[in-house]
Amino acid sequence: MNVHWLNGYRPGYGLPRDFYINAEIFAEEQERIFRNNWFFAGHSIELPKSGDYMTLTVGAAPVVVVRDRDGKVHAHHNVCRHRGSIICTKEKGKATRLVCPYHSWSYAHDGQLIGAPMMGEDFDKAEHGLKRVHAEEFDGLIFVNLSDTPSPFHELRDHLSPILKSQGMNRAKIALIRDYELDLNWKLVVENNRECYHCEANHHGYVSVQYDTENDNPDLTDEISERLADCAIRWEKAGLDTARVNTSSDYTAEWFRANRTPVRKGMVTESPDGQLVCDVLMAGFLDPDMGTARANTNINFWCHANSDYAHTVRITPVSPTKTIVRGYWLVDQNAVEGRDYDPEKVAAFHDEVMSEDWEICRRQWIGITSPGFQPGPYSPLKEQNVDRYVRWYARQMGA
Numbered sequence: 001m002n003v004h005w006l007n008g009y010r011p012g013y014g015l016p017r018d019f020y021i022n023a024e025i026f027a028e029e030q031e032r033i034f035r036n037n038w039f040f041a042g043h044s045i046e047l048p049k050s051g052d053y054m055t056l057t058v059g060a061a062p063v064v065v066v067r068d069r070d071g072k073v074h075a076h077h078n079v080c081r082h083r084g085s086i087i088c089t090k091e092k093g094k095a096t097r098l099v100c101p102y103h104s105w106s107y108a109h110d111g112q113l114i115g116a117p118m119m120g121e122d123f124d125k126a127e128h129g130l131k132r133v134h135a136e137e138f139d140g141l142i143f144v145n146l147s148d149t150p151s152p153f154h155e156l157r158d159h160l161s162p163i164l165k166s167q168g169m170n171r172a173k174i175a176l177i178r179d180y181e182l183d184l185n186w187k188l189v190v191e192n193n194r195e196c197y198h199c200e201a202n203h204h205g206y207v208s209v210q211y212d213t214e215n216d217n218p219d220l221t222d223e224i225s226e227r228l229a230d231c232a233i234r235w236e237k238a239g240l241d242t243a244r245v246n247t248s249s250d251y252t253a254e255w256f257r258a259n260r261t262p263v264r265k266g267m268v269t270e271s272p273d274g275q276l277v278c279d280v281l282m283a284g285f286l287d288p289d290m291g292t293a294r295a296n297t298n299i300n301f302w303c304h305a306n307s308d309y310a311h312t313v314r315i316t317p318v319s320p321t322k323t324i325v326r327g328y329w330l331v332d333q334n335a336v337e338g339r340d341y342d343p344e345k346v347a348a349f350h351d352e353v354m355s356e357d358w359e360i361c362r363r364q365w366i367g368i369t370s371p372g373f374q375p376g377p378y379s380p381l382k383e384q385n386v387d388r389y390v391r392w393y394a395r396q397m398g399a
């Protein structure tokens with residue numbers, strides 16, 4: 001990689017303009033970032049049965065994720081070993097075998113080539129299975145990794161699972177999926193997600209429910225201590241992990257974090273008025289005051305899970321200047337639409353937060369792509385996590 005790009009980066013500051021618009025840097029990211037990190041692919045409940053598959057794009061690579069007859073999830077490059085056609089053409093489907101639409105080579109769920117008509121006697125099917133992509137599934141989440149030697153997944157699972165397993169995302173159903181197509185670089189979305197410096201000025205709904213802006217409001221200190229003490233008792237009773245109960249969003253590891261945080265006094269969930277938006281609680285919770293389980297991972301995932309619904313996000317970079325953000329909203333599998341919940345009401349809170357964020361990012365995009373842009377310093381009090389993310393990114397890119 002042309003090092004002068006990284007030479008323009010100063011730790012503690014934002015990235016230079018080229019990192020957001022340059023096609024060569026985007027191509028380099030495919031190799032250094034998207035080939036080497038765990039990418040959130042989607043939810044286990046999207047593939048409930050044998051043969052259910054979903055397709056996605058990881059950087060430049062089309063990938064198919066499929067569940068086999070034993071319930072195991074496999075991921076493969078969605079690229080035929082004959083002449084390279086993509087095999088599964090739909091975003092979701094069901095297939096007893098994966099059949100290439102070009103010349104009908106067919107593959108088992110585990111990627112083995114099982115049918116290749118008219119290839120002659122010397123042709124060795126065993127040599128032409130689908131190229132493997134590493135896949136891991138835990139607590140209702142599926143992650144994939146394109147690397148031949150991926151970083152150990154258990155680090156992530158061991159850390160997130162104590163917080164997320166009690167949310168029951170593997171016994172949930174999808175209330176709503178919404179795709180947001182943004183004409184800007186994917187890193188602006190991640191960077192925006194990693195700080196709440198902007199919340200007080202831009203997310204009035206969000207800060208009326210969460211305590212993220214506690215530093216701006218010293219008069220909340222007593223209330224927060226009270227809530228933390230009360231919730232610690234409730235959550236212990238509910239069998240939740242209470243080791244990481246706090247209102248801070250400090251990172252506990254290099255490329256992921258998780259915690260559980262109380263919502264404001266008198267409120268029980270992230271909704272416009274802080275009251276339940278689904279009458280059936282997730283995971284068999286009896287007490288609705290379970291706060292919000294939050295997690296995020298580099299490179300493309302975050303989650304806010306409440307007692308009545310969970311919201312997760314998958315970021316897919318399409319080009320230097322185009323990004324698709326998918327929002328998922330999950331409710332318990334026994335909740336009935338129309339009786340227990342209205343999908344639009346379940347989505348309302350985070351849909352509003354995201355719409356506000358996209359407007360922030362859009363305005364930033366105009367400035368960042370202009371010749372007048374010069375990266376400024378991060379706040380040491382409010383932007384530690386975005387600074388940390390950008391430093392991580394620079395290291396991945398070879399700084």
Ligand code: FES
Pocket residue numbers: 080081082083084085100101102103104105
């Ligand atoms: S390209 Fe797939 S069968 Fe020919």
Ligand SMILES: [Fe+2]
Pocket residue numbers: 192193198199203353356357
């Ligand atoms: Fe935001």
